[in-house]
Amino acid sequence: MRFISPFLSAILLVACILVLNTKFGSIPPLGKFFDPDAGFWANAETSIPDSEILEIDGLLDEVSVVFDDRRVPHIFAQNEHDLFMAQGYITAQQRLFQMEIQTYDAAGRLSELIGENSGVQNRDLTTRRWGMPWAAEKKLEKVMQDSESSKIVQAYAHGVNAFIESLSPDEYPVEYKVLNAAPEAWTPLKTSILHMNMLRTLAGGSSDDRTSRTKAFLGEEYINTFFKTRPESVDPIIPESRIWDFESIKPEVPETDFIPKTAERIQFWEPDAGVGSNNWAVDGSKTANGYPILAGDPHLSLSMPSIWMEMQLHAPGYNTYGVGFQGIPGILIGFNEKVAFSVTNTGSDVLDWYEIEFKDASKDEYWYDGKWNPTTKRIEEIKVKGGETIIDTLVFTHHGPVMVANPDDTTREPIYHAMRWVGHEPGNSLKTFVGLNKAGNYDDFVAALEAYVGPAQNFVFASTEGDIAMWVNGKFPNKWDFQGQEVSDGSDPAFDWQGWIPHQHNPHVKNPPRGFVSSANQESAGESYPYYLADENAPYERGKRINDLLREMDNITPQDMMNMQMDDYSLHAESIVPEMIEWVIRDSLNFKETEFLSQMASWNFEMDADLQQPGFFYYWFREFYRSIFRDEYKLVDGSLRYPHRDRLIEVLKSDSNFLLIDNIETEEKETIKDLATAAYKHAYDLLDTYYGTIGEGWNWGFVMNNDIEHVGQIPGFGAMDVYTGGSSEAINATRFGYGPSWRMVVELGPEVKGWGVYPGGISGNPGSPNYDAFVENWRLGNHFELNFYREKPENTLYEITFLSN
Amino acid sequence: MLLSLFILIFAFILNLFLPWWSIAIPGVVFGYLFKEKAVASFLWGFLALFLLWGGQALYIHVANDGIMSGRIAEMLGVGSPLIVVLITAVLGGFVSGLATMTGSLANQKKGG
Numbered sequence: 001m002r003f004i005s006p007f008l009s010a011i012l013l014v015a016c017i018l019v020l021n022t023k024f025g026s027i028p029p030l031g032k033f034f035d036p037d038a039g040f041w042a043n044a045e046t047s048i049p050d051s052e053i054l055e056i057d058g059l060l061d062e063v064s065v066v067f068d069d070r071r072v073p074h075i076f077a078q079n080e081h082d083l084f085m086a087q088g089y090i091t092a093q094q095r096l097f098q099m100e101i102q103t104y105d106a107a108g109r110l111s112e113l114i115g116e117n118s119g120v121q122n123r124d125l126t127t128r129r130w131g132m133p134w135a136a137e138k139k140l141e142k143v144m145q146d147s148e149s150s151k152i153v154q155a156y157a158h159g160v161n162a163f164i165e166s167l168s169p170d171e172y173p174v175e176y177k178v179l180n181a182a183p184e185a186w187t188p189l190k191t192s193i194l195h196m197n198m199l200r201t202l203a204g205g206s207s208d209d210r211t212s213r214t215k216a217f218l219g220e221e222y223i224n225t226f227f228k229t230r231p232e233s234v235d236p237i238i239p240e241s242r243i244w245d246f247e248s249i250k251p252e253v254p255e256t257d258f259i260p261k262t263a264e265r266i267q268f269w270e271p272d273a274g275v276g277s278n279n280w281a282v283d284g285s286k287t288a289n290g291y292p293i294l295a296g297d298p299h300l301s302l303s304m305p306s307i308w309m310e311m312q313l314h315a316p317g318y319n320t321y322g323v324g325f326q327g328i329p330g331i332l333i334g335f336n337e338k339v340a341f342s343v344t345n346t347g348s349d350v351l352d353w354y355e356i357e358f359k360d361a362s363k364d365e366y367w368y369d370g371k372w373n374p375t376t377k378r379i380e381e382i383k384v385k386g387g388e389t390i391i392d393t394l395v396f397t398h399h400g401p402v403m404v405a406n407p408d409d410t411t412r413e414p415i416y417h418a419m420r421w422v423g424h425e426p427g428n429s430l431k432t433f434v435g436l437n438k439a440g441n442y443d444d445f446v447a448a449l450e451a452y453v454g455p456a457q458n459f460v461f462a463s464t465e466g467d468i469a470m471w472v473n474g475k476f477p478n479k480w481d482f483q484g485q486e487v488s489d490g491s492d493p494a495f496d497w498q499g500w501i502p503h504q505h506n507p508h509v510k511n512p513p514r515g516f517v518s519s520a521n522q523e524s525a526g527e528s529y530p531y532y533l534a535d536e537n538a539p540y541e542r543g544k545r546i547n548d549l550l551r552e553m554d555n556i557t558p559q560d561m562m563n564m565q566m567d568d569y570s571l572h573a574e575s576i577v578p579e580m581i582e583w584v585i586r587d588s589l590n591f592k593e594t595e596f597l598s599q600m601a602s603w604n605f606e607m608d609a610d611l612q613q614p615g616f617f618y619y620w621f622r623e624f625y626r627s628i629f630r631d632e633y634k635l636v637d638g639s640l641r642y643p644h645r646d647r648l649i650e651v652l653k654s655d656s657n658f659l660l661i662d663n664i665e666t667e668e669k670e671t672i673k674d675l676a677t678a679a680y681k682h683a684y685d686l687l688d689t690y691y692g693t694i695g696e697g698w699n700w701g702f703v704m705n706n707d708i709e710h711v712g713q714i715p716g717f718g719a720m721d722v723y724t725g726g727s728s729e730a731i732n733a734t735r736f737g738y739g740p741s742w743r744m745v746v747e748l749g750p751e752v753k754g755w756g757v758y759p760g761g762i763s764g765n766p767g768s769p770n771y772d773a774f775v776e777n778w779r780l781g782n783h784f785e786l787n788f789y790r791e792k793p794e795n796t797l798y799e800i801t802f803l804s805n
Numbered sequence: 806m807l808l809s810l811f812i813l814i815f816a817f818i819l820n821l822f823l824p825w826w827s828i829a830i831p832g833v834v835f836g837y838l839f840k841e842k843a844v845a846s847f848l849w850g851f852l853a854l855f856l857l858w859g860g861q862a863l864y865i866h867v868a869n870d871g872i873m874s875g876r877i878a879e880m881l882g883v884g885s886p887l888i889v890v891l892i893t894a895v896l897g898g899f900v901s902g903l904a905t906m907t908g909s910l911a912n913q914k915k916g917g
Contacts (some may be wrong), residue, residue, distance in 0.1 A: 013833075013907045016899070021825075041862055716875075716876040717880070766873065
């Protein structure tokens with residue numbers, strides 16, 4: 001008896017193949033995905049890559065790329081064009097998916113890759129409305145006007161595309177197979193988009209709306225105390241001793257205070273709170289070998305593959321080693337045979353919001369300077385994989401793109417705000433980095449910095465000639481004091497940005513008498529600096545710790561600097577733990593809690609992985625801090641602005657009856673002792689619940705839950721639970737998946753030497769042992785000695801030779 | 806037995822050049838030629854690709870020290886990299902089994 005007809009069987013077979021060839025939601029097409037010849041198995045690396053000779057179109061001459069024992073690529077080219085073409089090719093070869101997903105994200109095109117998903121669509125819309133693609137186009141125009149930059153950015157794109165064209169689908173990076181997608185051709189515009197991404201990540205913060213709301217609710221005095229007063233402990237980047245030999249002409253403060261119509265949420269994109277960095281340089285008077293030493297460690301959201309890739313670029317005029325961002329030509333943090341450079345983020349208020357009134361719903365005209373003025377418009381099309389294209393019209397005033405506050409509220413007239421952002425200024429940052437890559441001395445360094453617009457960075461410099469320097473560098477609007485701290489009046493020209501701080505007036509210092517320069521995102525300059533830059537900087541602790549250590553050090557070796565990058569000491573804990581212990585009401589503690597209090601009292605304030613006090617302190621202080629503000633702040637719709645911990649601690653120490661301490665939800669009047677005690681018990685419960693009875697499970701290395709996630713957040717492709725010490729206030733700023741994304745130390749001298757490590761590898765292939773090969777060294781603070789070749793070496797792991805076609 | 810062997814060899818060769826679903830072609834062809842009963846055809850076809858894909862996957866798993874299979878196991882939430890090898894083998898086997906059965910049924914006009 002026949003139980004199944006051939007026809008039915010054939011239908012079943014075809015259906016089965018179709019199903020296994022289709023992507024459902026986030027599940028890849030299974031047949032295609034599991035195919036051992038072309039699916040993910042094909043990405044499993046089973047041996048070290050072979051040396052090869054490749055012919056590529058457009059190359060002018062022969063290029064050799066040698067990969068050292070850690071697989072760091074060293075490019076030896078015979079001209080600038082070939083150097084950057086090879087950099088594009090090699091970067092794509094190692095990191096294509098990372099390059100692409102970052103550009104899709106920063107261009108508001110994720111929906112094209114991922115398909116229908118409301119979260120992704122909103123992110124794309126927000127990105128477009130921020131003017132990311134619009135400004136990227138303006139920036140590219142500027143880059144193309146410079147003959148050297150335009151050649152570099154195009155050569156780089158050709159290199160990336162030469163690699164993409166060489167790929168067959170089974171050779172696609174595994175992430176494309178997961179997403180069932182294919183790589184797209186690279187363009188100079190994508191490099192420009194990545195510059196915008198840097199700007200958004202590093203200079204996209206603003207608290208205008210929160211400050212306005214906080215002022216409306218808690219009054220001007222509160223704003224003055226917390227957001228207009230510099231903490232006393234601040235040790236600024238450019239030291240107080242610096243004498244300014246120029247005068248500033250600041251714009252006039254408008255006579256009337258502007259009171260915004262609404263203080264609702266305006267900014268729908270918030271940069272990660274975890275960005276920050278350290279850098280410093282010591283001059284020859286403080287070092288063992290008599291030449292400067294430079295150190296830098298940029299702190300970012302950690303990801304796999306690492307945001308950075310090490311590389312050496314060698315060609316006539318170039319011999320630079322360091323790390324760069326995938327998709328941007330050149331080395332961003334590194335050194336050459338004569339100089340070294342690194343960057344940290346500058347706290348500067350370069351993003352302001354202006355309330356706008358339109359004449360009518362067409363948004364064709366807006367009120368400014370006593371009359372109606374025309375707006376401009378731009379259509380954005382968001383393509384959606386497997387769905388309908390979304391059309392969005394951007395409206396611009398002379399400030400910038402306009403957004404609506406609380407767009408979901410249809411019960412009342414919409415309230416509009418225009419965005420004024422330095423990220424929208426045309427600029428050619430590429431010129432700066434290429435200039436740094438080739439710089440031979442201090443003058444070259446300063447010349448390179450001049451073209452730079454943003455994101456503003458604190459550029460540290462050291463040279464074999466013996467100079468050290470620090471430049472707080474970027475294009476800064478010349479503002480009256482605290483201009484743009486709150487939402488501004490978009491109809492009044494007096495509130496506009498009125499010119500820029502001249503480049504020569506940017507805070508900077510060369511060879512200061514103290515023998516070192518440093519920065520850690522704190523206040524840019526001493527109070528005597530005659531311009532206004534920002535009302536928000538990182539708390540003082542890291543910066544002060546670095547300066548305290550450097551002041552005392554002598555006969556410094558590179559190893560001392562590497563050790564210092566791993567310093568876990570918390571000035572924050574030192575500044576408040578003794579008081580908090582004092583405040584705890586002993587009678588209300590149980591036996592275990594009492595016992596642990598003595599352990600807290602004996603703590604050395606090191607945020608070390610193996611200690612139990614750091615994790616406890618983290619949660620104790622967090623709860624203490626929150627309990628001060630929670631009851632009042634929740635009375636307002638939308639979030640208020642929180643003071644930084646350092647300023648709050650100062651206020652608490654001077655006034656322990658500070659107004660907000662009382663919990664307004666209870667009958668009693670709470671004191672600081674009640675809050676500290678309740679927070680103590682809360683922290684104990686929390687650790688007890690999540691990490692078990694007190695013991696090794698409470699070790700900070702576990703409690704900080706340091707996960708390094710994949711750039712596309714694909715589970716299994718990250719490096720999870722990386723056990724380490726550190727804290728946001730410590731020089732080693734590792735915590736919760738944020739921290740030093742690259743640690744570098746460079747010793748200048750006749751033979752420049754470098755050491756460095758980042759959590760990742762060179763290869764971006766999760767199927768390669770090299771993918772996470774450096775994580776363990778990074779975790780332990782064991783920097784690698786970098787192979788900085790003067791000429792092409794003989795012995796290498798493998799080698800790629802490019803021949804022109 | 807011979808049926809499995811033929812399917813295995815041809816599927817291996819086709820899969821090198823053609824997309825993954827080409828592994829169904831030898832099943833249909835040899836299933837038709839061998840004229841085995843439906844269930845037997847399914848099993849021989851299944852066995853061929855179970856061994857081929859499973860064997861290839863196992864080889865890569867070992868040569869790669871389980872790095873990729875470990876990550877995919879975590880991504881899929883299946884616990885062990887060996888389960889990833891097993892899924893590969895079963896997926897290939899199932900498609901090939903269906904294909905071989907289809908081929909054999911097409912050659913059994915009067916009912917089996």
